[in-house]
Amino acid sequence: MIEAMEISRSFGSTQALGGVSFRIGKGEVLCLLGHNGAGKSTLVSILATALPPTSGTARVAGYDVVREAREVRRRIGLTGQFAAVDEGLNGRDNLVLVARLLGADRAGARRRADELLEAFSLTAAAGRPAGTYSGGMRRRLDLASSFVGDPQVLFLDEPTTGLDPVSRGALWDLVRARVAEGTTVLLTTQYLEEAEQLADRVIVLGQGRTIADGTVAELKARLGGSCVRAQLIDPAHADAAAGALRRAGLEPRTGEPDGTVLVPVRASAALARVVRALDEAGVGITEISLTEPTLDDVYLALAEQTASDAAVSGAVVPLPGVHGPARHRDGREAVAP
Incomplete structure (x- = not known):
């Protein structure tokens, strides 16, 4: 049509x-x-x-x-x-x-x-x-x-x-x-x-x-599937948590506010691996959840990639946002690499 x-x-x-x-x-x-x-x-x-x-x-x-x-x-x-x-x-x-x-x-x-x-x-x-x-x-x-x-x-x-x-x-x-x-x-x-x-x-x-x-x-699916979000009791333990998760074969993302650690996963079974790794490292958590990526996540990821590509080529491209500047799901303003 x-x-x-x-x-x-x-x-x-x-x-x-x-x-x-x-x-x-x-x-x-x-x-x-x-x-x-x-x-x-x-x-x-x-x-x-x-x-x-x-x-x-x-x-x-x-x-x-x-x-x-x-x-x-x-x-x-x-x-x-x-x-x-x-x-x-x-x-x-x-x-x-x-x-x-x-x-x-x-x-x-x-x-x-x-x-x-x-x-x-x-x-x-x-x-x-x-x-x-x-x-x-x-x-x-x-x-x-x-x-x-x-x-x-x-x-x-x-x-x-x-x-x-x-x-x-x-x-x-x-x-x-x-x-x-x-x-x-x-x-x-x-x-x-x-x-x-x-x-x-x-x-x-x-x-x-x-x-x-x-x-x-x-x-x-381009973002690699689901994500485990773990809220640490003590934000100061973020580095210890990240190290434990890497030793367990996972790839955590730190730097989130309030001691949150994000772990991209491809299957829900990985939730147990995250809990086990943090428990063995003595890192306490107050909350843990498994979330599917949203279209917001895809859009922001593509926005950052486009801005990064433009920076490499020397072009100037504003980061696309939904209403105002592009933001991560926790509210932080997205910044191009």
Whole structure:
């Protein structure tokens, strides 16, 4: 349903995309991750026919995005990063207008508008001018407009930015329902939980290029599996703990706050090895747990690797973070090697 082949886009001397390729099948959800400026929105704009590529080709629903742009637009729904609603019309009329432009009759347009107003918790404000809506309400109305038709492909560019948790969950349910009916979704987000909830596949962009591509499980596996987290009674014993764990054939990571020792492991059975090694060394612990890596961990690891590679090449790349600077799970700001 979406095929991108060596898509590049430059703005003057700045290259926003440098040869991105991928394919998405019917009823799949692809999530694009990357820091601000990584090229996510530029790629969405090209695929949605709003911006031509500098080089490369792309097809959506079987149609070329440049030569057959009108046919592409007939088959897609799009929500950009910023709400685009007519503030002079009320909420219901905004949706009715979109439905009528898509060919619905008056009764059908009003019926579809009312369905979406309810789905996005806007029924009570349906008769009010959109200009009186809060930012979150305008965002929900904008999202609703992308669901008015029956798109074969849905582009959602950071759709839940500014939404409260309830509205975010409602959108996730709507996306899942559309996917179950066969709609293909390309989603960009900086909420990593959103990618884990919805994505069949994740592509991480950095400096306009693909730096990782796979399922959430595959990307997590790149970090080496699970991690044992041991909280020491006395943080001063961190070095002794690390030595004992290394003698047991493990590779601990120290330097965590409050005397926490992290031990990457490939199987849950290693938890007993950690406990035994610390016990034999006389190192007391107050808490121990086995955790699976999250997509946050993957994202931060890739961010640090990208920054490290850029430092070697002499380029300057900001560390990507989810909201603000990149951080480890304990809150420490990530610093490139």
